[in-house]
Amino acid sequence: MLSFAELKNRVAIIGVGNTAYGSFPETDEYGLGAEAFGKAVDDCGISKSQIDGLLTCRAPDYTRMGEVLGIDPRWTLTLPGHGRMSAMAIIEAALALVTGRAEYVALIYTNIGRSRRMKYGGDEFPGFWDPWGFTSPGAANALMFRRHMALYGTTTRQLAEVSVAFRYHAGLNPGAVMRKSITIEDHENAPLIVAPLRLLDYCLINDGAISLIMTTADRAKDLRQPPVLIAGVGAQDNFRNSSIPIFGIDFWYDSLKKAGDESYAMAGIERSDVDALMCYDHFSPAALFALEGLGYCPRGEAGPFVEGGTLKLGGKLPMNTDGGHLSNSYMQGWALNIEAVRQLRGECGERQIPKCEVVQFIIGSACTRSIIYTNG
Amino acid sequence: MADLESKFFGDLYNKPLPVIDPLTKPFWDNARQNQLAVQSCNACGHLHIPPTPVCPSCLSKDLIWKQVRGRGTLLSWVVFHRAYWPGFDADVPYQVCLVQLEEGPIIVSNLVSTADRDVAVGKPVRVIFDRVTEQVTLPKFILA
Numbered sequence: 001m002l003s004f005a006e007l008k009n010r011v012a013i014i015g016v017g018n019t020a021y022g023s024f025p026e027t028d029e030y031g032l033g034a035e036a037f038g039k040a041v042d043d044c045g046i047s048k049s050q051i052d053g054l055l056t057c058r059a060p061d062y063t064r065m066g067e068v069l070g071i072d073p074r075w076t077l078t079l080p081g082h083g084r085m086s087a088m089a090i091i092e093a094a095l096a097l098v099t100g101r102a103e104y105v106a107l108i109y110t111n112i113g114r115s116r117r118m119k120y121g122g123d124e125f126p127g128f129w130d131p132w133g134f135t136s137p138g139a140a141n142a143l144m145f146r147r148h149m150a151l152y153g154t155t156t157r158q159l160a161e162v163s164v165a166f167r168y169h170a171g172l173n174p175g176a177v178m179r180k181s182i183t184i185e186d187h188e189n190a191p192l193i194v195a196p197l198r199l200l201d202y203c204l205i206n207d208g209a210i211s212l213i214m215t216t217a218d219r220a221k222d223l224r225q226p227p228v229l230i231a232g233v234g235a236q237d238n239f240r241n242s243s244i245p246i247f248g249i250d251f252w253y254d255s256l257k258k259a260g261d262e263s264y265a266m267a268g269i270e271r272s273d274v275d276a277l278m279c280y281d282h283f284s285p286a287a288l289f290a291l292e293g294l295g296y297c298p299r300g301e302a303g304p305f306v307e308g309g310t311l312k313l314g315g316k317l318p319m320n321t322d323g324g325h326l327s328n329s330y331m332q333g334w335a336l337n338i339e340a341v342r343q344l345r346g347e348c349g350e351r352q353i354p355k356c357e358v359v360q361f362i363i364g365s366a367c368t369r370s371i372i373y374t375n376g
Numbered sequence: 377m378a379d380l381e382s383k384f385f386g387d388l389y390n391k392p393l394p395v396i397d398p399l400t401k402p403f404w405d406n407a408r409q410n411q412l413a414v415q416s417c418n419a420c421g422h423l424h425i426p427p428t429p430v431c432p433s434c435l436s437k438d439l440i441w442k443q444v445r446g447r448g449t450l451l452s453w454v455v456f457h458r459a460y461w462p463g464f465d466a467d468v469p470y471q472v473c474l475v476q477l478e479e480g481p482i483i484v485s486n487l488v489s490t491a492d493r494d495v496a497v498g499k500p501v502r503v504i505f506d507r508v509t510e511q512v513t514l515p516k517f518i519l520a
Contacts, residue, residue, distance in 0.1 A: 122460035123392075128400070128426040129484040130392040131514055134472045135460045143474050147452040150497035195455040195469070243426050244474075244484060249451070 005266045011094040012220035012227035015044030015213035016338040021206040021329035025115040032209035033110035040211035045224030053102025057109045075102040086333030087369035109334040110209035140247040141283035142194040158303035160187035162284040163200045165311035170323025172351035178327040201284040203325035210334035232267030232372035234259035252364035256293020263370035278336035280363035281324040344375040391463035402441040407513040410505045416442035446503030448477040
C-alpha cells in the first residue's frame, strides 16, 4: 500500500490569487471566485485550458462555477463552506494529483458573507441549545477560554497579545482590512461580545475569494513562480461529544498534538525549523490552544509564552503575518495558506520573514489539520 | 390548544423554542414534570444529551430516558452581551453555563440568580426549572 508519507514534496502550489476583502454587494460568489481564479492562473503562467481539476468551497454550485470559468475538468470536488475545509481541500487536491486524477487542480474559495449579513449565530445555525440563548462559534470559544483561564491562570491581557501582534502584521499588509495599530489596553477596553471575549477577539466577516493552483512537483518546475512544496500533512477529527459546535473541552489538545506530530514526522522537520505559523484564528484563543497542542510551549503555558511580542515579526514565532482572520479578513483559513506560499516565495514586502524556508498551517477544530510547506 | 397557547404566551415569550420531535420529546416531557433526563443506552449504559437515534458508543437502538439528580459541576460559563435573537434583547447581559452532571453528560444551560463574582469554574451547581410556556420548561442551574 502506498503510504501517505511518501507524498512528501510530491505536490506543489504553483499559483495563488485573491480578491480584495470588503463589502462587494455588486457581485456574487461566482464573480469573486472568477477574479481570484484569474489571478492565480496568471500567477503561475499556465493556460486555463490545462486545468483539469476543480475544487470549490462555499460556491453555491460547482457546475455554475465551472461554467463561469469556462472549464471542463475531469476531477471535481465541492466541500461545504465551513472554516475547517481549507487544509482538507488542499490535501484532497494533492491526492487527486498524485493519483493522476488531474494534472492541474484549481481550488476556489469564495465568500460573500458580509453582503449577506452573516452573523454566525441565532437562526442561521439552529441548535439544541438555542432555547437557553447559547449560540455562535464565538460563544463556544468564550467557554473554552474561560475554562483555560480557570485551569491555567491565563489572562485576557495575555490573550490581547494575539490580537495586537496580528494587527501589527495587518499594518504591514496593504491588503488587510483592519490596519490601525492597537494596544493591549485597546483590547481590554473593547466592547464585550460574549465575555470573556471582546470585539478584538473576533474575526472580520468580509466578502472575498481565494484561489490556488496545484500540480505535481515534477510539473511545477520552470513555471513563472518557484514552487512551494507540501512537505508534511497531519490530521485528526473530533466528532464524538460534539453537540456544542466548535467546542473542544480539551482545547483540541490531543488532536493538535497528533496532527502536528504527524506532519513534522512526514516533513522530517522539528518545530524549531518552522519560520512562521499560520494559525486558524476565528477567535484569538485559537492561537493559544494551537501553541500548546503543537508543543511550541508546555500545556497551559501559552499565556506567558505569547507575552512580549512572541508572535510578532522578529519575535520567537511569527504567526499570521498577513494579519490573520482577526485583522486581514476571515477567509476561513484560505488566506493563511496563500500567505504561507507568499512568505516562502519571499514576496511579502514589509512583512517578509527573512530567509523563510518552512511555514506551517494549523487549524484546531472538529477537523484538525496541519500542513508543512517548504520552498524545496 | 395551540391557538390557546399562543393567546397566553405568543406575545409574551419570543425567545427561541425547542424543536420538539420524537427524538427530543422525552427530554421536554420530563422537563415539564420538573425532571432532568438524559438518554441512556440499555445495551451498554452510555448516557448522553442531546439525544441520538442510536447509541453513539455501541450503535444499539435500545435507548431509554433516565432521570438524573440534576447536580453537577460548573465546567465553564460565559456572559452574552449581544442578543442573537430579538427575544434576548432585554436579557443581555445574560449568563450561559456548561455543566457536567454527576452522571457524566455535559449540558449547556443558564446560570440564574447569581452575581458574576460568585461564579467560578469547578463550583457545584443544581438544577431548577423555569416554565417558560405551557409546553416548554427549561432546566436551568443555580450554585448549589
